[in-house]
Each structure stands twice: as C-alpha cells, then as structure tokens.
Amino acid sequence: MIRTIYWFIAFWLYQLFSLIAKLRYWFYGKRGNEEKQQKVLCKTTTKWAKLMIRLTGSKISVAGVENIPDRNVLFVSNHQGNFDIPILMGYVPKLKGFVAKVELENLPIVSGWMKKLGCLFLDRQNPRQSLKVILKGISYLKEGNTLVIFPEGTRSKSSTIGEFKKGSLKLATKSGVPIVPVTINGSYKILEEKKRIRKSNVNITVHPPIYMDDMTKEDENKLIDRVYEIIKSGLDN
Numbered sequence: 001m002i003r004t005i006y007w008f009i010a011f012w013l014y015q016l017f018s019l020i021a022k023l024r025y026w027f028y029g030k031r032g033n034e035e036k037q038q039k040v041l042c043k044t045t046t047k048w049a050k051l052m053i054r055l056t057g058s059k060i061s062v063a064g065v066e067n068i069p070d071r072n073v074l075f076v077s078n079h080q081g082n083f084d085i086p087i088l089m090g091y092v093p094k095l096k097g098f099v100a101k102v103e104l105e106n107l108p109i110v111s112g113w114m115k116k117l118g119c120l121f122l123d124r125q126n127p128r129q130s131l132k133v134i135l136k137g138i139s140y141l142k143e144g145n146t147l148v149i150f151p152e153g154t155r156s157k158s159s160t161i162g163e164f165k166k167g168s169l170k171l172a173t174k175s176g177v178p179i180v181p182v183t184i185n186g187s188y189k190i191l192e193e194k195k196r197i198r199k200s201n202v203n204i205t206v207h208p209p210i211y212m213d214d215m216t217k218e219d220e221n222k223l224i225d226r227v228y229e230i231i232k233s234g235l236d237n
Contacts, residue, residue: 004197007055014051015109018044022112041116042095048113049090053083056190057199060091064206068093072146073180073209074172078161078231079150080188087187087202088148096146099137099171102129118145124153134170141175148182151224157192159185161232164224173220178209181227183234205234 021044028036053060075096077088085098097118105111105121120137123129137147151168152161172179182204189200207230210223 001196003055003057007052007197010055011052014048018048018109018113025116038095041113045095045113045117046090049086052086053090056083056197058083058190058202059199060087060202060204062091062204062206064208065093067206067208068180069178069209071178072141072144073178074141074169074175075146075148075180075182076169076172076227076231077148077150077182078184078235079152079155080159080184080186081155081157081190081192083187083190083202084150084155084184085148087184087204088182091204092182092206094146096148097140099133099147099149118147120147134167137171138174141171141177147171151227155188155192157188159188159235161228161235164228166224169223169227172210172212173215173223176212178211179223179227180209181207181230183207183231185235203234207231207234 021040025037025040025044028034028040073094075088075092077084085100088098089096095117097120098114099120099122100114102121102123104114104119118140120133120140122133137149141147149168149171151164153165153168154162156162169179171177184202184204186200186202189198190202191197210227215223
C-alpha cells in the first residue's frame with residue numbers, strides 16, 4: 001500500500017514538473033522549430049513513462065525491437081492492465097500516439113501531453129464518435145505518424161487475451177501502414193492482480209511486421225485472426 005501511495009504522489013508531482021517542459025514546447029512552437037518541439041515531447045513523455053514503471057519496482061524485458069520497420073506503423077497489442085501505455089511508451093521505440101479510452105481525455109495535464117503525442121480518445125459506447133475517431137486515425141497514419149491500438153477494447157486484467165473487436169484493424173487496411181503485433185506478458189500483476197501497485201517482471205515481444213501491400217480481400221478477412229494468433233503466441237512462451 002505504501003508503494004501505491006508513493007507512486008500516486010510521484011505521478012502528480014511529475015505532471016506539475018512537466019509544465020516547465022510544456023513551456024519549452026510552446027516556446028519552440030512560437031519560433032516554428034518543430035524539430036526541437038518533437039525532442040521535448042519525446043524526452044518528456046519517455047522519461048515520465050520509464051519513471052512510472054521504475055517506481056513500481058518492475059522490470060521490463062523487450063525482445064524483437066529489430067522487427068520494427070524504419071517508418072510509421074500501427075502497433076497492435078494485447079491489453080492486460082493500466083500500465084500498458086507507459087510500458088509501450090517508454091520501452092518500445094518510436095514516438096507514438098494511442099487509441100485510448102475517452103475517460104483519459106479528462107485527466108488534467110496528462111491529456112494535454114497525450115494530445116501532443118497524437119492520441120485519439122475513443123468512446124466505445126458512442127458508435128458515431130468511434131467512427132469519427134477511426135477515420136481521424138486513418139488520416140493520422142497516412143500523414144506518416146505512428147499509433148498503438150488495443151483491439152480487445154478493454155483490459156483483460158489477466159494472462160488471457162480477449163476477443164478482438166471487429167473492424168479494429170481498419171486503421172491499417174485503410175491507411176496501408178504495416179501492422180506490428182506486440183505481446184505484453186505480465187503487466188496485469190503490477191496493479192490489477194492485487195488491486196495495489198507491486199513489482200512484476202513484464203516481457204514484451206515485438207513480432208515481425210505484417211505489410212498491407214498486395215493484400216487480397218480474403219487476406220484482410222483473415223487478418224484479425226492472424227494478428228490475434230501471433231500476439232497470443234507470445235503469451236505461451
């Protein structure tokens with residue numbers, strides 16, 4: 001329990017500290033220096049993500065980083081717990097946005113940084129809003145940006161993997177960017193298993209990319225099952 005309290009205190013202290021970085025980001029924007037803006041964004045968010053994981057006492061092991069193409073991609077990952085976003089943000093290369101639940105948009109300071117990363121906030125209870133978000137994500141990917149999606153739609157809170165939502169991979173098929181399947185194994189033990197923060201060993205597997213080039217309609221119809229089995233294979237190791 002002490003670790004949990006300490007973590008939440010550190011979480012909000014860092015958010016306040018990040019306001020200094022936000023001023024630098026704004027300053028470079030006024031000068032039209034997008035390159036330095038991106039450096040501030042990458043450094044601030046990556047440092048935050050790694051700090052949040054270190055404060056849990058957890059160890060993160062990543063395999064397969066060499067499988068990530070030297071271009072923008074759609075990372076498709078299973079979703080075990082609340083710490084999946086900082087884990088992927090801090091330990092898997094590339095500046096990336098997330099397709100996240102709409103509730104996160106209400107978090108002060110945090111949501112501001114998420115928007116700068118290009119995160120999209122999805123309300124699964126609102127089909128019209130969800131469609132708009134998906135269309136926005138397709139455009140975002142076509143513009144050369146990278147996104148992460150959790151096709152289960154919610155945390156499994158366990159070592160199992162839930163069913164993927166139909167249409168969740170349209171971000172890739174409609175934009176043409178490669179899919180990089182990612183398996184997260186053990187993140188639910190940090191918080192969801194005991195309802196308090198505790199250390200865990202988390203293994204991340206980055207699988208070889210799936211390219212959309214020359215993909216037939218039949219291939220697209222089988223794509224969701226293909227990606228599901230690839231991600232699930234990482235849980236069996």
